Amino acid sequence: MAKKTNKHHIIPRSREDEILNPHTDQNIIILDRDIHEAYHRVFRNMTPQETLKEWLKMNITVISSQTRSDIIETISTERVLFYSSKVIKKL
Numbered sequence: 778m779a780k781k782t783n784k785h786h787i788i789p790r791s792r793e794d795e796i797l798n799p800h801t802d803q804n805i806i807i808l809d810r811d812i813h814e815a816y817h818r819v820f821r822n823m824t825p826q827e828t829l830k831e832w833l834k835m836n837i838t839v840i841s842s843q844t845r846s847d848i849i850e851t852i853s854t855e856r857v858l859f860y861s862s863k864v865i866k867k868l
């Protein structure tokens with residue numbers, strides 16, 4: 778019987794760049810396979826910061842203006858401040 782879970786890289790491995798390091802233990806979680814597949818159907822290989830932006834677009838009509846402002850501020854944060862130092866490459 779096939780396993781029902783598999784590993785998800787929160788920051789996709791394909792999105793590694795000069796700032797983000799997806800090859801850390803903190804970047805990997807175990808997800809139910811069906812949920813994992815559905816997640817990538819919606820958010821493809823977006824980074825968490827991009828995912829939050831997409832999530833806001835999907836939910837904009839029910840979000841309060843204060844929450845919208847808070848999320849927009851968060852989305853606009855520099856990546857080195859948005860992410861944990863555990864996934865930021867040493868500069």
Ligand SMILES: [Zn+2]
Pocket residue numbers: 784785786813817
């Ligand atoms: Zn994944």
